[in-house]
Structures are given as C-alpha cells and as structure tokens.
Amino acid sequence: MICNLQFAICNWGTNPLNSSFNLRRKLLVACCSLLSAFCSTLFAQKVLIPMDLKQTDHLKAYGIAYWVLTKNIEVDWLLNYQGGSFMIDGFDIVKSECRIRGVWFEELSGAQASQVYAEIQSEDNNMDAIRLEKAPKIAVYVRPNSLPWDDAVMLAMEYAEIPYDRVWDDEVLQDKLLQYDWIHLHHEDFTGQYGKFYFSFSHAPWYIEQQVMYEKKAKELGFRKVSELKRAVAEKIKEYIAAGGFMFAMCSATDTYDIALAAQNTDICDIMYDGDAADHDAQKKLDYAQCLAFENFTLEKNPLRYEYSDIDIPPSDIALALLNPESDYFTLFEFSAKYDPVPTMLTQNHANIIRGFLGQTTNFKKSLMKKTLTVLAEKEGTEEVRYLHGNFGRGTFTFYGGHDPEDYRHEVGDPPTDLRLHKNSPGYRLILNNILFPAAKKKQQKT
Amino acid sequence: MQIRGLVLPLLSVLLSIGWTVNSLAQRGETDIKFRLAQSYERSGDFESALKLYQELHQKDSTNAAIAEALRRLYVQLKRYDEAIVLMQSLLLVTPNDIGLLTQLASIFALKSDEPKALEVWERAIAVDTKNEITYRLVANSMTQSRLFDRAIAIYARGRSALGNSTLFTSDIAYLYSMMMNYREATREYLNLIRQNPNQLGYVQSRIAMYTGREGGLELTTHVVEEAVNNDPGNVQLHQLLAWLYMEARHFDKAYYVYKLIDAKSNASGNELYNFAERALREKAYTTAAKTFQDVIQLYPKFPHRAQAKFGYARTLEEADAAIDTLKLFGDKNPFGEKSDEEAKPRFSNAIIAYDDIIREFPSTEIAARSLLRIAILKQEKFFDLDGARSSLEILQRDYARFPSIANEARLRLGDVFFILGDLQKAESQYQMVAGKGPLINEHQERATVRLAELRYFQGLFPEALEKLKALTANPLSNATNDALSLQLFIQENMKPNDAALREFAKADLRKRQNKLSEALKYFESLVQTYPNTDIVDETLMNIGDILTQMKRYGEAIATYEKMLKDFPQSIALERTLMKMGEVYERGLYDKTKAIGSYEQLLKLYPNSIYVNEARKRIREMRGDNI
Structure with a gap:
C-alpha cells in the first residue's frame, strides 16, 4: 500500500508549502493507498525487515535493501514503522540473502502487509512509506591507496556490502561526479592545511608523504598550491550539488569544505602548509555567501593549533577535557514523516538518543549555521548541532560531526573499528540512511 | 695659561660624556622600539611591527637582527618586492654572504620567480664551490621551497665538485623517499651501508617506511638484488635482502641468502638457526625444515644442536597438521x-x-x-x-x-x-594421574573425566555422575565442558530406564576404540530394538558420523536426512545440518547441495552457534568478495 510519493527534492523541507497542497496531497495519498493496497499487496507475500530492537544486524539490513535494488526489485522504506523498516516482495532470493547476511526478517502474508500499510497511512500515525527504486551510484572522494578503515562511511559501506567507487581530484575536476548519485567526502581538509596536524605529526612519514603527494597532484593539475586545488575541487562539488547531486560529509570534511569556499579571495594557509605566509587580512576577506552551511565564523589563525575555526564546538584540542564520554549524548529530532520525508529518512533509527563521539570537527555551532538549514540532531540545551541537512540548487548536502560513531576518541594510528561488534550501532545507521536516501523516487510534485 | 690648559681637557671630557649619554639614550630607544615591534609581531599586528622595524632599519641598516626581523615581516605580509630590495641592499655590504643569498633566492621562489631564484642560488654556490656547507645551505634552502628534485641535483653537484661520491647520502636518500622515488632512495641507502656497515639497522628502519607502500617492496627488493649481484661479498647487503624476502614471505629465497650470510660471517650455524626458528614461527615449514637440517648437518658442534633437531622434527610434524576448527566429527577429520x-x-x-x-x-x-x-x-x-x-x-x-x-x-x-x-x-593409569586429593591441575581434571567416561562405558551411570560432579563445580576448568555434556547426556537418557543407554554406551565404546564396523552394527541394532526412545536421534547421528568416517558419504547423508525427517524436535539437528553441509562440500564436492544444507541451517536455526560458519562457507563457495 504505497503512497508512491512523487516529490521533488527542492520541495522537501521542514515546512509544508501551504494547507491546500496538504489537503490535496492527503487525498492523493489516500486514493493511492487504497488502490495499491488492493492491487499490489493483497495477494502477495512480503518480507518485512524490521529495524527496531528485533533486528539482529541493522547495518547489513541497509546492505540488503541496496542489494535488492540492484536486482531491480523495489523496496518500501517504512518511515517510523518499527525503527524505519523495509518491506520487499517476498522473493526467495531475498529471504535467502537475508539469512546468509544475518539480517532478521519476517514473512508477511498479503493481508498482514496490507494491515501494516494501513497503519502507516493512518493520519493518526507519524509514519509513511517511501518507495526506493534504484540503487544509487556512490562515489567516495578519497585519495588513492587510502585504506577504508580510517573513514566511518567507507567502513559502513564495506560492512554493509554496498559498492562504491573512489574518486579523486582528477575525476572531480573532469566532471566525472555527474555519473554518481551520491558522494561522500572522506576526511579531507579542503583548506589545504593537511588536517592541521603539523604540530604533532610534521615529522611523521605519513604526513610528509601526504604533503608531497598532494603537492605533486596540485602541480600536475596546474595549480600552484594545494589549497588552490582543494578550493577548485570544493567548487566542482558545489556545482555537482547544484545540479542535483547528494553530498554527505563527516568530521573535518564539513567545516573545511565551507571554509575553503569562503576563502576564495584570500590565503588562509601559513608557511608550513603552502610555502608562504597567510594573508593577515584573511578573516576580513572571507566570503560567507559562497558557503553551503556556515557563516560569520572566525578562522583559527594559529597554524600549530589543531582547529580550523570556531564552527567546531567544543574545539578539538580541548574537547576531551570538556566532554565526558559517559554523559556525551545527542538527540535526534522527530519530523513529520508525511510532510518532511527527507529529514525523516535521514533520522530513521531504533534509538533517538545516541552516544556522542569525537572528531576533528565534532559539533557545529548553531549560531554560525545558515538559517535555511535543518537541524537533524543536536545536544539538547546547548549550541552543539551534530547532524544537519540543507538544500543547494537541485541537490542536497548533509553534514555529520565526529569521526567514528563507535570509537569515542579515534586517533591517528588507532586500529580500525570492527563493525561485526557494532551491528546495531545507531550512530552508524545515520550514515547508512544517507546512502539509501537518494534511492527514493524523484519526480516533480503534482501540485 | 693654566686655566686655558685646564679648560680644553675638561671640555673634551664633557663632550665625551655627552656623546656617550646621547649614544646610550639612542641605544636604549632602539632597544625599546625593537622590543615593542617584536611584541606587535607576536600579537599579530604585523603592520605596526613593520613600521617600527622599517624605522629602526633606516636608522641602523647594519644591524643584522633588525634586518632579519624586517625580512621576516615582508615575507609574512607577502611584500616580496620590498623583501628583495632589502636583501639586495644587505648584499651590497656583504656580497658573498651565502646565508643572505639563499634567503634572497627563497624569496624569489616564494614570488614564483623560479628562474631568478635559481640564478641567486647559483651565485651562492659560486661563492665557495669547494665547501660542503655551501651545497648543504643551498639544498636546504631549495628543500624549504619544496623544490626537492633541484635540491637533489645540488647535492649531486656537490659530490662531484668535492670529488666525494659518498657525501650527502642520507640527505639524498631521504629526499628521494619523500618524492616516492623508492628505487633511487634505496640506491642511496645502499651507499650508506657500503660506507658504514653499522648503519644496516638505521637503513632497514628507513626502508621499512616505504616497503608497505604500493610497489615499494618489489622495487626495493629489485634494487637490493642488483646490489648484491654486483657486490656479493657484502654481508650487510645480503642481510638487507634476506629481510626484504621475509617481508614478502619469500622464505625460500631468504634461505639461500641466509646460507651465504652464515658462511660469510662465520656464524657457525647461528644465523641459519635463528632464521629456521623464524620460518617455523611463520609456518614456512618447508624452508624451516631445510634450514634446521642444514644446521644439523653442516655444524655438528652447534651449541643448540638438540633444539635444532627438535625444531626440525616439529617442523616435519606440523607441516601436516590440517586443522579442523569445528571438529564436527571429533578429533579425526574425515576430510583432512x-x-x-x-x-x-x-x-x-x-x-x-x-x-x-x-x-x-x-x-x-x-x-x-x-x-x-x-x-x-x-x-x-x-x-x-x-x-x-x-x-x-x-x-x-x-x-x-x-x-x-x-x-x-x-x-x-x-x-x-x-x-x-x-x-x-x-583406569589404573588414569587413577594414578587423578590421585585421591582435590583436583589441582589440568592433568588431574582430564584424568577424572576419563575415569567418569570409563564408568559410563561400563554402564555404571550413577558412579559416572558422581565423578563428574567434582568437575562441573569448577567453571574455570578446561575439562568442565566435556564433563557437563556427558553429565547431561547420561541424566537425560537414564529415564525411564537405562537399558537403551547401556546399549548406546557399548556402541559408543566401540566407536571410541575406532572399531567402526562393530560400532555401526551396535548402533543400528539399537535403532531396531529401541525405536521409540529419546536416544535414537543421537544414535542416528552417530551412524551418520561413522559412515562419514568410513567415507560412505551417500549413506551418511541418507542417515542424516532420516534424522531430520523423523526427529524434527531433536536438539542435534543444527549440528546434523552442518555435518550434511560439510559432507556435501568436502566429501562429495557438491557445492549446490552444500549451500542448500547450510541455508537450511540458517533458515531453521537462526540462533545456532554454527550460523556464522555456515554463512562464511556459503559466501566462500559463492565466491563473494568478503
């Protein structure tokens, strides 16, 4: 009983456009629901993959949903129903694959499935069903030869067995991003300051090698400095979003991305990063209008300090002293599934209070966020926003603070997180929500 | 005359005091302004600092500290042209100051005027072409400007100009490794070893930084192989090569190198023995065996000869140890x-x-x-x-x-x-080990389990249970699991009477004694005689296991299937399904049916302890990239 929601990304938002639209939409939904209920599910057996506490492996469940889409079988994402479960036609291969991958599922008769859809469509329930139709083509912006274990998104995709391609500066500058539905930015420092690790790691072989490699690449692509190359890449990604792409970034790839865009007319890198001094008027020359998410932020000018700006809160170098892992939690917002499907999709979870985790960028300061953004999760009663979403052009972007949801303080050289031990991680689920979100059918809304 | 004679010296003293006071006052003012400028600079107010430095430099253009501060500020504020003028004015006074020249060149490089920078660096070299320091200063300046390839070229020029081909080896190697030119980096590090064999450890640690990089190990090995061929008498080069082979797990190649090393360094087998031990630890059995044998045969007076011989024997034995981690069919793996x-x-x-x-x-x-x-x-x-x-x-x-x-x-x-x-x-042997007191070591516990098993095989079930009681009380003991499972089995099958259990124990005894045909007959007879007892499912499973051990796989599968069909409530079914999968997979080589059995296990027993192994095997057989 799918409402077969036809929506346009640009119209997705936290506020309904107007009440008459809502009324018409409700009627449309009701009609579709009845028709679909009768035709499609009454006689068909279904597989329900619950995503509440019953689920044995939440992360692999996303992989199953993705795998099913690759077999040209549609998936209904039942928003807010049993933790955001998936309903799939009851093919044997689906059941078998669930068993092989260790994903819990239930077999429903046509009548039982109809009941589920009826419950979802009821106006009394904050639930909805979103049809997923096509496995999104995924790219990760990551330097060649880097290992997946230092990036939570790549770890999650590897564990969930969701395929992805790696792209790097050449591909981005050659507009190859347009071949992809979704891009994740690995822990990149778009400001060209190599993560501001200079103070602690300037003599470490990996740091030296990275700097040389980046400089080589910049020269090869015709840029004088790495910071200039990274800014050009950031701008290309922005064009990709404007053209309808989905971008997801975590940790320092979030704020450095915006800082790089803002620093178009100035040089914010000190001598150890790009061979010459920073522009001492850099702060004044920032152009916040170029940013996707942040404005009015203040740069951290000390090149030896492990922080980029005041967007990150609490600052990376003192976060550990200020936060107590035992009491560090953030809360997911609840959205109206029927009117705000996008934020609802992005916040599907079996827990709404989630354990915090540190990163080079951990939380975003709310007062420095652009007013058009949607806060998806925050630390209640503070200025700390953990998870945000916004639209740009025809596309969207989502920023998620922190490095690894299951490693409170992940440091350089730490061993990789073994997700077999965190199959039900609510923090990792938020990442995987983002991957499925572009699979939702996109079409102009009938208004 | 006398007065005039006094006035002149007095005047000159007064003038001199006045001049000194004035001069001191001026110096005091300069110091204060310089400190003020520095504090402006520290606080990030570069413009104010610059004004003061400029003023001070105008007053005293010979002061090196002020000039240096002014240069620093110009560079900080990217006012490269003014920095260049400053440096050029300083060079007018000391035109052959290599430090100033390299600073000037760096500023040209910052300005992206590489030709000018190169011209100035050339001037610096021309000042003293026969001095090692000249080349070092210029190359350092180029390195700071991140012109690594040019820095390498300067070092090379220095070598040639000074007629010393071993100069700057470490610097050049480091620069090559930074540029990811592992071939040349290795060549330089090899030079370092040739110059000083004691540097082997240092070189190994430097090379280790890039052997993990893509292609790093292969390239490095190739270069070292070439070096060894050209200089076969150099033991350190051989040691480096052997280390690289072991990093790549080419123990067979490392073996030949170690033979040479041992001979060349007169190690009398020590090098070979240490290598053999490492090969054994790394499970390179063939190489380990060969090396132990060499030690034994070539060095009859080797001080650790006994250990070498034992190592050799263990190697031969372990090479064949096929491990069956699940032990579905007991200690003996029927497919191993x-x-x-x-x-x-x-x-x-x-x-x-x-x-x-x-x-x-x-x-x-x-x-x-x-x-x-x-x-x-x-x-x-x-x-x-x-x-x-x-x-x-x-x-x-x-x-x-x-x-x-x-x-x-x-x-x-x-x-x-x-x-x-x-x-x-x-029993007598077990009793000797178990003793009469409390069980304090593993041998005693194992002996007590054996004694309990003996009672069970003899049909003395209450006595068996009594023996097991002591063992099951200790959860930390390794023997507890065996004890618990025997205890449970006896307790479950003693009711309503123990007739069937007695027959089962007889059959089980034959099975344990490896009298498979006899055991099979006993088990089959039990199924006929006691078809309605709870022990039948366990009996069928034993029949299936014996048939598997006798490699009668088809019959084994039929028995397991009968068990699935006739005893759908049996607690042994998940184990049976796993066994069926294994017989299909490793006995009959039927992947489709093996996958079917494992899938059935996943479907019927999603919480079984075997699900992870079943999943893994399915995916391996499907060829999944996991």
Whole structure:
C-alpha cells in the first residue's frame, strides 16, 4: 500500500508549502493507498525487515535493501514503522540473502502487509512509506591507496556490502561526479592545511608523504598550491550539488569544505602548509555567501593549533577535557514523516538518543549555521548541532560531526573499528540512511 | 695659561660624556622600539611591527637582527618586492654572504620567480664551490621551497665538485623517499651501508617506511638484488635482502641468502638457526625444515644442536597438521587428508627425527619431549597402539623426573589401554594421574573425566555422575565442558530406564576404540530394538558420523536426512545440518547441495552457534568478495 510519493527534492523541507497542497496531497495519498493496497499487496507475500530492537544486524539490513535494488526489485522504506523498516516482495532470493547476511526478517502474508500499510497511512500515525527504486551510484572522494578503515562511511559501506567507487581530484575536476548519485567526502581538509596536524605529526612519514603527494597532484593539475586545488575541487562539488547531486560529509570534511569556499579571495594557509605566509587580512576577506552551511565564523589563525575555526564546538584540542564520554549524548529530532520525508529518512533509527563521539570537527555551532538549514540532531540545551541537512540548487548536502560513531576518541594510528561488534550501532545507521536516501523516487510534485 | 690648559681637557671630557649619554639614550630607544615591534609581531599586528622595524632599519641598516626581523615581516605580509630590495641592499655590504643569498633566492621562489631564484642560488654556490656547507645551505634552502628534485641535483653537484661520491647520502636518500622515488632512495641507502656497515639497522628502519607502500617492496627488493649481484661479498647487503624476502614471505629465497650470510660471517650455524626458528614461527615449514637440517648437518658442534633437531622434527610434524576448527566429527577429520597413506611418509620422517634426538641426547628433557611426540604420532596418525604403548612405558620408566611429561604420558597410556580394550589398566593409569586429593591441575581434571567416561562405558551411570560432579563445580576448568555434556547426556537418557543407554554406551565404546564396523552394527541394532526412545536421534547421528568416517558419504547423508525427517524436535539437528553441509562440500564436492544444507541451517536455526560458519562457507563457495 504505497503512497508512491512523487516529490521533488527542492520541495522537501521542514515546512509544508501551504494547507491546500496538504489537503490535496492527503487525498492523493489516500486514493493511492487504497488502490495499491488492493492491487499490489493483497495477494502477495512480503518480507518485512524490521529495524527496531528485533533486528539482529541493522547495518547489513541497509546492505540488503541496496542489494535488492540492484536486482531491480523495489523496496518500501517504512518511515517510523518499527525503527524505519523495509518491506520487499517476498522473493526467495531475498529471504535467502537475508539469512546468509544475518539480517532478521519476517514473512508477511498479503493481508498482514496490507494491515501494516494501513497503519502507516493512518493520519493518526507519524509514519509513511517511501518507495526506493534504484540503487544509487556512490562515489567516495578519497585519495588513492587510502585504506577504508580510517573513514566511518567507507567502513559502513564495506560492512554493509554496498559498492562504491573512489574518486579523486582528477575525476572531480573532469566532471566525472555527474555519473554518481551520491558522494561522500572522506576526511579531507579542503583548506589545504593537511588536517592541521603539523604540530604533532610534521615529522611523521605519513604526513610528509601526504604533503608531497598532494603537492605533486596540485602541480600536475596546474595549480600552484594545494589549497588552490582543494578550493577548485570544493567548487566542482558545489556545482555537482547544484545540479542535483547528494553530498554527505563527516568530521573535518564539513567545516573545511565551507571554509575553503569562503576563502576564495584570500590565503588562509601559513608557511608550513603552502610555502608562504597567510594573508593577515584573511578573516576580513572571507566570503560567507559562497558557503553551503556556515557563516560569520572566525578562522583559527594559529597554524600549530589543531582547529580550523570556531564552527567546531567544543574545539578539538580541548574537547576531551570538556566532554565526558559517559554523559556525551545527542538527540535526534522527530519530523513529520508525511510532510518532511527527507529529514525523516535521514533520522530513521531504533534509538533517538545516541552516544556522542569525537572528531576533528565534532559539533557545529548553531549560531554560525545558515538559517535555511535543518537541524537533524543536536545536544539538547546547548549550541552543539551534530547532524544537519540543507538544500543547494537541485541537490542536497548533509553534514555529520565526529569521526567514528563507535570509537569515542579515534586517533591517528588507532586500529580500525570492527563493525561485526557494532551491528546495531545507531550512530552508524545515520550514515547508512544517507546512502539509501537518494534511492527514493524523484519526480516533480503534482501540485 | 693654566686655566686655558685646564679648560680644553675638561671640555673634551664633557663632550665625551655627552656623546656617550646621547649614544646610550639612542641605544636604549632602539632597544625599546625593537622590543615593542617584536611584541606587535607576536600579537599579530604585523603592520605596526613593520613600521617600527622599517624605522629602526633606516636608522641602523647594519644591524643584522633588525634586518632579519624586517625580512621576516615582508615575507609574512607577502611584500616580496620590498623583501628583495632589502636583501639586495644587505648584499651590497656583504656580497658573498651565502646565508643572505639563499634567503634572497627563497624569496624569489616564494614570488614564483623560479628562474631568478635559481640564478641567486647559483651565485651562492659560486661563492665557495669547494665547501660542503655551501651545497648543504643551498639544498636546504631549495628543500624549504619544496623544490626537492633541484635540491637533489645540488647535492649531486656537490659530490662531484668535492670529488666525494659518498657525501650527502642520507640527505639524498631521504629526499628521494619523500618524492616516492623508492628505487633511487634505496640506491642511496645502499651507499650508506657500503660506507658504514653499522648503519644496516638505521637503513632497514628507513626502508621499512616505504616497503608497505604500493610497489615499494618489489622495487626495493629489485634494487637490493642488483646490489648484491654486483657486490656479493657484502654481508650487510645480503642481510638487507634476506629481510626484504621475509617481508614478502619469500622464505625460500631468504634461505639461500641466509646460507651465504652464515658462511660469510662465520656464524657457525647461528644465523641459519635463528632464521629456521623464524620460518617455523611463520609456518614456512618447508624452508624451516631445510634450514634446521642444514644446521644439523653442516655444524655438528652447534651449541643448540638438540633444539635444532627438535625444531626440525616439529617442523616435519606440523607441516601436516590440517586443522579442523569445528571438529564436527571429533578429533579425526574425515576430510583432512585424501588418505592416511599420503600423510604417513611425512610423519615417519618426523618419528625418525625424534628418534635421532633420543639417541643423541638420551635422558634429557628434550629426549622426553621427543618420545612423547613419537607416542602421539604412533597413536593418532599410525594407529600403532603397541608402538605408542611401548614409547609411553619407556617415558614412565626412564623420564619420571619430568613430572609434566610423565603425567601426559600416563594419560596417553590410559587412552592406549582403553582403545586396546583393557579398561582395567586404563583406569589404573588414569587413577594414578587423578590421585585421591582435590583436583589441582589440568592433568588431574582430564584424568577424572576419563575415569567418569570409563564408568559410563561400563554402564555404571550413577558412579559416572558422581565423578563428574567434582568437575562441573569448577567453571574455570578446561575439562568442565566435556564433563557437563556427558553429565547431561547420561541424566537425560537414564529415564525411564537405562537399558537403551547401556546399549548406546557399548556402541559408543566401540566407536571410541575406532572399531567402526562393530560400532555401526551396535548402533543400528539399537535403532531396531529401541525405536521409540529419546536416544535414537543421537544414535542416528552417530551412524551418520561413522559412515562419514568410513567415507560412505551417500549413506551418511541418507542417515542424516532420516534424522531430520523423523526427529524434527531433536536438539542435534543444527549440528546434523552442518555435518550434511560439510559432507556435501568436502566429501562429495557438491557445492549446490552444500549451500542448500547450510541455508537450511540458517533458515531453521537462526540462533545456532554454527550460523556464522555456515554463512562464511556459503559466501566462500559463492565466491563473494568478503
């Protein structure tokens, strides 16, 4: 009983456009629901993959949903129903694959499935069903030869067995991003300051090698400095979003991305990063209008300090002293599934209070966020926003603070997180929500 | 005249004091302004700092500290043209100051005017072409400007100009490795070893930084191989090459290198022995065996000869140890070897090797350990029970002063008697190990389990349970699991009477004694006689297992299927499905049916302890990239 929601990304938002639209939409939904209920599910057996506490492996469940889409079988994402479960036609291969991958599922008769859809469509329930139709083509912006274990998104995709391609500066500058539905930015420092690790790691072989490699690449692509190359890449990604792409970034790839865009007319890198001094008027020359998410932020000018700006809160170098892992939690917002499907999709979870985790960028300061953004999760009663979403052009972007949801303080050289031990991680689920979100059918809304 | 004579000196003294006071006042003012400028600079107010430095420099253009501060500020504020003018004015005074020249060149580089920068660096070199420091200063300046390839070229020029091909080796190697030119980096590091063989450890640590990079190990190995070919007498180069081979797990190649090293360094087998130990640890058995043998044969007076011989024998033995982690069919893996005959020659060699140790080092602990290994091989691999018994009895008689080995021998001897059917003697051996007091060590616990099993095989179930009670009380003991499962089995099948259990125990005894055909008959008869007892499902499973061990896989599958069909509530079904999968996969080589069995297990028993293994096997057979 799918409402077969036809929506346009640009119209997705936290506020309904107007009440008459809502009324018409409700009627449309009701009609579709009845028709679909009768035709499609009454006689068909279904597989329900619950995503509440019953689920044995939440992360692999996303992989199953993705795998099913690759077999040209549609998936209904039942928003807010049993933790955001998936309903799939009851093919044997689906059941078998669930068993092989260790994903819990239930077999429903046509009548039982109809009941589920009826419950979802009821106006009394904050639930909805979103049809997923096509496995999104995924790219990760990551330097060649880097290992997946230092990036939570790549770890999650590897564990969930969701395929992805790696792209790097050449591909981005050659507009190859347009071949992809979704891009994740690995822990990149778009400001060209190599993560501001200079103070602690300037003599470490990996740091030296990275700097040389980046400089080589910049020269090869015709840029004088790495910071200039990274800014050009950031701008290309922005064009990709404007053209309808989905971008997801975590940790320092979030704020450095915006800082790089803002620093178009100035040089914010000190001598150890790009061979010459920073522009001492850099702060004044920032152009916040170029940013996707942040404005009015203040740069951290000390090149030896492990922080980029005041967007990150609490600052990376003192976060550990200020936060107590035992009491560090953030809360997911609840959205109206029927009117705000996008934020609802992005916040599907079996827990709404989630354990915090540190990163080079951990939380975003709310007062420095652009007013058009949607806060998806925050630390209640503070200025700390953990998870945000916004639209740009025809596309969207989502920023998620922190490095690894299951490693409170992940440091350089730490061993990789073994997700077999965190199959039900609510923090990792938020990442995987983002991957499925572009699979939702996109079409102009009938208004 | 007298007054005039006094006035002049007085005047000159006064003038001199005035000049000094004025001069001191001026110097004081300069100091204050300089400090103020520095504090502006520290606080980030570069413009104010610059004004003060400019003012001070105008007043005293010879002051090097002020000039340096002014240069720094110009560069900080990217006012490169003014920095260049400043440096040029300083160079007018000291035109051959290499430090100033390299600073000027760096500023041109910052300005992206590389040709000018190169011109100035050339001027710097021209100042003193025969001085090592000149090249070092220029190359450092180029490195700071991140012109690594040019810095390397300067070092190379320095070498040639000074006629010393070993100069700057470490610097050049480091620069090459930074540029990821591992070939050239390695060549330079090899030069370093040639200059100073004691640098091997340092070079190894530097090279280790890039052997993990893509292509790094292959390239480095190739370069070192070339070097070794050109300089075969250099032991350190061989050592480096052997290390690289081992990093790549090419133990076979490392072996030949170590043979050379041992010979060239007059190590009398020490190098070879250490290499053999490492190869054994890394499970490179063939190489380890070959190397141990070399040590034994080439160095008859090697101080650790006994250990080398034992290492050799262990290597032969372990090379064949196929591990069946699930142990679905007990200790003997029915699919591990195509046939026992194939494995026998290798084990025979191991026995010969152990025998050799005993002959050469009689009455030692290593001889005792060797004798125990012989007994185990005879018992488990050759089923030569008399042979095993004989070895174990010698152990008891001649090696009692090694209590741990002697106790192990007693337990094993008990097992041999048990299999030979002499349960009384078996019990006596177990009893000797178990003792009469509390169970304080693993040998005692294992002996007590064996005693309980004996009671069970004899049909003395209450006595068996009594023995097991002591063991199940200790959750930390390794024997607890065995004890618990036997306890549970007896308790469940004693009701309403123990007639069927008695028959089962008889069959089980034959099975344990490896009398498979007899055991099969007993189990089959039990199914006929007691078709409605709870023990039948366990009986069927045993029949299936025996048929599998007899390699009658088709019949085994049919038995397991009967069990699935007739006893859908049996707790042994998940294990049975796993066994079916394994028989299909490893006995009948039928992947489709094997996957089917494993899938069935996943479907019916999603919480089974076997699900992870079943999933893994399905995915391996499907060829999934996991």
